[in-house]
Amino acid sequence: MTIHLGTPYDLDTVMRLKGACVLRMQQMNIDQWDEAYPNRISFEEDINQGNLYLYSLDDLLIACAVLNENQDSEYQEVNWAYHAENIAVIHRLMVHPEYWGKGIASKLMSSIENIAVSMGYSIIRLDAFLKNPSAISLYTKLGYRHAGKVAFRKGQFMCFEKRIDGVSAVDFEKHGITVMHSA
Known part of the structure; x- marks a missing residue:
């Protein structure tokens, strides 16, 4: 498995991944994402800002x-x-539905947390749609603290936070993950 920053070349593949996730969520009556969000423009901005991490297998x-x-x-x-001067925030986490229930989201979150530690962050925040029980369960299982709720366009979202200071970055190779660095 590899994790690397997305490039403009990856955009169409990311949009197909998003489409597969939206379709599966709709089949499960989870009306979280649609054409308006997340959209191609938001992923283009993520890529241009060097914030989109891709997790690949073969x-x-x-x-x-x-x-x-x-x-x-x-x-x-x-x-x-938890408060700090610089706080990392995770957005738009998605796993292809064919890989749901196989621990991929947990591995990706662990990788992202370790990247955040290596970048000097001590706190991570994120939110999850209240009608997406798998996401709520994942973040709770990974040690994220429920911090409250907010309302966005699609409804209520649970906010989570986690302290990651004092945690040293794990050896990705030990877990079968290779971090690819962009030139």
């Missing part, structure tokens, strides 16, 4: 997530327990 994109510092204005309403 050159096949199976998951991705965004890691940046962008906190939606709604986050100001949340009673966060």
Whole structure:
């Protein structure tokens, strides 16, 4: 497995991954994503800002997530327990439905957390759609603290946070993950 930053060349593949995720979520009556969000423009911006991490297995994109510092204005309403000058935020995590239930999301989150540690972050925040029980369960299982709820266009979202300071970055190779660095 490899994790690397997305490039403009990856955009069409990312959009196909998003389409597969949306279709499966719709089949499960989870009306979280659609044509409006996340859209091609948001992924182009993620790529241009160097924030989109792709997780591949044998050159096949199976998951991705965004890691940046962008906190939606709604986050100001949340009673966060952890504070720091620079806080990492995870957005748009998705795993191809064929790989759901196989631990890929947990491995991707672990990789993203370790990348955040290596970049000097001590706290990660994120949110999950309340009507997506798998996402809520994942973040809870991974040790994220429930911090409150916010409302976005599609409804209520649970906010999560986790302290990652004092945690040393794990050896990716030990877990079968290769980090590819862009030139």
